[in-house]
Amino acid sequence: MRRRELYDAASGGGGPRLLPWTSPEGKPCYLSTDGRGYLSTLADSIETVQLSMGQELLEYARDATAPGAKSRSATEYRWLARRLTEALTDALRVADSRGQRIPDQEVVTEDA
Numbered sequence: 001m002r003r004r005e006l007y008d009a010a011s012g013g014g015g016p017r018l019l020p021w022t023s024p025e026g027k028p029c030y031l032s033t034d035g036r037g038y039l040s041t042l043a044d045s046i047e048t049v050q051l052s053m054g055q056e057l058l059e060y061a062r063d064a065t066a067p068g069a070k071s072r073s074a075t076e077y078r079w080l081a082r083r084l085t086e087a088l089t090d091a092l093r094v095a096d097s098r099g100q101r102i103p104d105q106e107v108v109t110e111d112a
Contacts, residue, residue, distance in 0.1 A: 018097035020046045020090065028093075035101075047094045054087035 016030035020043055023029055033040045
């Protein structure tokens, strides 16, 4: 790949980008973009928020399940399990989206 092709592939120019949200029916949403528009910036921001919220939830879960922690009700543990499931779903979608935008590791040639 040439340098410009590599940049285009990494910035989303190589195909549709998987967005960090789904349709009302739960189907994945995609954006055809060069990686520089308003929706791309919005998607980047939402991914950052989703990952930050997942990290905070993970810290809460670690505290809630640590040895010697206050026992919680079954309802509270179900709530925690649901939120962790949602956070994992978001994190996997972000990883999938970002993984799709990584260019193949073919031979990279410099423009002479």
